[in-house]
Amino acid sequence: MKLPHIKVEVEYREEETGAPGKASPALIVGFGLHWAWVYLFMFNGQYILFPEADSMQLPPSATSGIFHAVALLLYAVFLKQARQLFDTPEHIRRNRVIAAGLVACATLLCMAGNAVPTGPLAALLFVAAGITSGVGSAMLLMSFGVSFSVCDLPTIALCTALSIVVSALVFALTLIVSSVVAPVGALLCLVLPFAELLCLNKCSADLVDKLEFAFLTMPVRTASFAARLGVPSIIFGVLLGILRCCALTGPLLDVLLSEGSAENTFAFSTFAASLFACAALIMTMLTLRKSRNFAFRVLVPLIAVLLVTLCTPYGTDGTFRCFALFGTYFMLEACLWVMYADIAQSYRVSAFTAFGFGHGLLSAGSLAGFLMLQPGGLLEAVSAEPMMLALVGLIALTLGVATLPNGAEMRSTLIRGRFCPLLDDQTDLEELMSGEGAASEPSIEEAIAPMPSDKPTVSSAPNAIPEGSIPAAQESPEQKAGRFKRKCAAVADTFLLSRKETEVLFLLAKGRNSAAIQEALYISAGTANTHMRHIYRKLDVHSRHELIDLVESMVVD
Numbered sequence: 171m172k173l174p175h176i177k178v179e180v181e182y183r184e185e186e187t188g189a190p191g192k193a194s195p196a197l198i199v200g201f202g203l204h205w206a207w208v209y210l211f212m213f214n215g216q217y218i219l220f221p222e223a224d225s226m227q228l229p230p231s232a233t234s235g236i237f238h239a240v241a242l243l244l245y246a247v248f249l250k251q252a253r254q255l256f257d258t259p260e261h262i263r264r265n266r267v268i269a270a271g272l273v274a275c276a277t278l279l280c281m282a283g284n285a286v287p288t289g290p291l292a293a294l295l296f297v298a299a300g301i302t303s304g305v306g307s308a309m310l311l312m313s314f315g316v317s318f319s320v321c322d323l324p325t326i327a328l329c330t331a332l333s334i335v336v337s338a339l340v341f342a343l344t345l346i347v348s349s350v351v352a353p354v355g356a357l358l359c360l361v362l363p364f365a366e367l368l369c370l371n372k373c374s375a376d377l378v379d380k381l382e383f384a385f386l387t388m389p390v391r392t393a394s395f396a397a398r399l400g401v402p403s404i405i406f407g408v409l410l411g412i413l414r415c416c417a418l419t420g421p422l423l424d425v426l427l428s429e430g431s432a433e434n435t436f437a438f439s440t441f442a443a444s445l446f447a448c449a450a451l452i453m454t455m456l457t458l459r460k461s462r463n464f465a466f467r468v469l470v471p472l473i474a475v476l477l478v479t480l481c482t483p484y485g486t487d488g489t490f491r492c493f494a495l496f497g498t499y500f501m502l503e504a505c506l507w508v509m510y511a512d513i514a515q516s517y518r519v520s521a522f523t524a525f526g527f528g529h530g531l532l533s534a535g536s537l538a539g540f541l542m543l544q545p546g547g548l549l550e551a552v553s554a555e556p557m558m559l560a561l562v563g564l565i566a567l568t569l570g571v572a573t574l575p576n577g578a579e580m581r582s583t584l585i586r587g588r589f590c591p592l593l594d595d596q597t598d599l600e601e602l603m604s605g606e607g608a609a610s611e612p613s614i615e616e617a618i619a620p621m622p623s624d625k626p627t628v629s630s631a632p633n634a635i636p637e638g639s640i641p642a643a644q645e646s647p648e649q650k651a652g653r654f655k656r657k658c659a660a661v662a663d664t665f666l667l668s669r670k671e672t673e674v675l676f677l678l679a680k681g682r683n684s685a686a687i688q689e690a691l692y693i694s695a696g697t698a699n700t701h702m703r704h705i706y707r708k709l710d711v712h713s714r715h716e717l718i719d720l721v722e723s724m725v726v727d
Contacts, residue, residue: 194317194376194692198329200369201314202336204307207362209341209440211276211303228544229293230280233300234307235537239530241308246396246526253522259379266313266367272306273363275299281356310366315525317373318507319514320384322670322697326511327455327465330504331448338444338500342437349434376692383672386659387520388584395523395583398575399513400531405573406506407535409566410499414536415543416553417495439492446493447500451508462577465505470567473498477563480556498563506532509574517580518662518669586663654679657724664724665708674701678714679721 211234245252256262279299283292318326340362348355378384450469458464476494484490506528514524542549552558658679662672670691677687687698711717 193325193328193332194373196369196372196376197314197317197321198332199336200366200373201318201329202333203340203362203366203369204310204314205333205337206340206344207273207359207366208307209337210344210359210362211280230283230296230300230303231540232537233297234276234304235300235533235540237301237304238308239304239533239537241305242312242526242530242533244526245308245312245522246530247392249520249522249526253385253520262313262374263371265309266370269306269309269313270363270367272302273310274360276303276306277356277359306363310363310370311529312522312525313370313374315510315514315521315529316384317370317377318511319521319524320377320381320669321511321515322693322701323508323512323515324455324459324697325693326515327451327459327508330507330511331451331455334444334451334500334504335441335448338440338496342441345437346434380690381673382655382676383659383662383669385520386518386662386672387523388518388586388663390519390523390583391585395519396527396531398579398583399510399524399528402570402573402575403506403528403531404535404538405566405570406502407532407537408539408542409563409570410502410532411536411539411541412543412549412552412559412562412566413495413499413502415540416559417492417499435489435492439489440496443493443497443500446497447504450501451504463505463509463574465508466571466574469501469505470571473501474564474567477560481560485556513580515670516668517584517666518672519584581666584666586666653726654721656726657721660724660726661709661721667705667708671701671705671708674698675705675717675721678702678705679718681714 255265276299279295279302283295283299286292286295318329321329344355344358347358447469450472451465454465454468458467461467476498479485480491480494485494510524510528513519513528514521539549541547543553544550549558549562552562655676658672658676661667662675667675670693673691674687677690682690684695684698684702687693687702688695691698693701706712706717709717709720711720
């Protein structure tokens with residue numbers, strides 16, 4: 171009797187999710203300082219720092235929220251004009267100095283509003299403080315968004331988690347110091363934006379300035395992209411606004427003040443909540459980071475549990491209630507920030523577009539939630555009724571998670587096979603020919619279809635020479651370098667490589683080894699190897715020689 175011949179093949183595939191890259195300490199500290207200032211001025215730390223401003227709390231908060239949201243949306247809508255403000259390192263540093271000055275000016279205006287009697291002048295000062303804080307904070311936040319968008323996903327999550335702890339620590343220390351010497355707390359608020367500025371310049375130099383494709387982005391269908399990203403952002407924003415209003419106001423504030431140690435309770439609860447949120451996000455990143463919107467899978471159930479516990483006897487304790495509300499706020503804000511940065515990184519969408527629409531609409535939703543809880547608002551009773559707060563929170567979480575965009579939906583919003591709309595027809599094309607510019611090129615499939623004659627194309631024919639182009643033999647070294655860069659960009663567009671994968675592809679095609687790639691991109695060895703595996707798999711190549719051949723086969727104008 172013959173036994174059938176059985177052939178068994180065992181395939182081993184390495185872990186493909188990557189390891190956390192080198193976390194930039196400047197990015198962690200700077201972003202933490204930004205959040206701390208937001209909590210102190212735009213959140214509710216002003217009840218402690220500026221207790222006399224209690225009756226004037228609505229004008230600066232509402233004005234700041236409006237101008238913050240509008241400034242971010244203007245970044246996204248007027249992308250080309252916004253990019254011109256950041257075209258040189260000098261302009262970038264100048265804009266950051268202006269933003270830090272506006273943020274510091276907001277604190278001074280708020281202090282001046284407390285120094286004058288209540289009346290039209292005080293109201294005007296508080297409104298001016300809201301305008302300067304909203305615009306300045308939006309400018310600084312967008313700079314952080316650009317730095318986060320060039321990091322890989324594990325590093326984004328790690329930096330976000332650690333920034334939560336930094337922000338809570340600075341927030342708690344400021345409250346404690348201000349409870350002893352009130353003017354010192356206000357002075358710390360003045361110092362924070364300038365310390366944040368130093369961190370921004372440092373992390374930008376480490377992560378962004380040296381990259382070849384930092385500003386080479388994939389254009390999107392604006393309406394579709396804004397809808398996909400905006401709907402969950404608005405829903406979650408409403409919940410954040412409600413949490414913001416409940417965290418340190420109303421009945422909770424009365425309970426803590428009656429205990430006689432509101433500042434210490436705020437400080438302890440905030441820091442404990444930040445440690446909890448940080449640990450939860452890091453553990454989620456280590457186990458589920460290969461999934462789209464991975465942070466929501468674990469943190470949203472935790473948020474729901476914290477909201478439900480507010481209805482238990484524990485919810486009557488001021489310290490626990492502070493912990494639950496701050497922890498909920500931290501985790502939800504972190505989930506959304508990671509999502510925006512991941513979209514900008516994975517699809518090479520401009521950080522101005524991702525954070526402009528995403529965080530801009532999030533701020534608009536937060537303002538709406540804040541206004542709903544004001545006297546006479548739609549949800550005025552929520553701050554006094556834990557059951558109502560839990561119910562509204564669970565409904566918002568359910569709707570927000572249900573509307574989160576998946577990978578296929580985000581890919582459908584991308585415009586592949588066209589020049590980036592940031593490029594003009596004349597000036598920028600001349601820069602491209604000189605090797606100083608780069609743009610998203612058409613894919614091979616779409617290049618086969620008829621295209622308008624005024625649009626440059628990518629052809630799959632190796633020997634084709636576009637009409638009006640300079641023969642390769644007559645190109646200068648700068649023009650050859652620009653052409654090679656555009657070939658890499660065309661490959662990245664065709665195979666939809668992420669922002670970091672595009673950088674790795676460019677260095678691989680130039681012959682750089684793994685050590686040189688790690689040094690140039692500020693990533694770890696594990697992250698570099700993971701990106702190389704992803705590139706080889708997406709391009710369906712098996713050696714560096716095949717990769718270089720694929721890049722060289724692309725014909726661009």
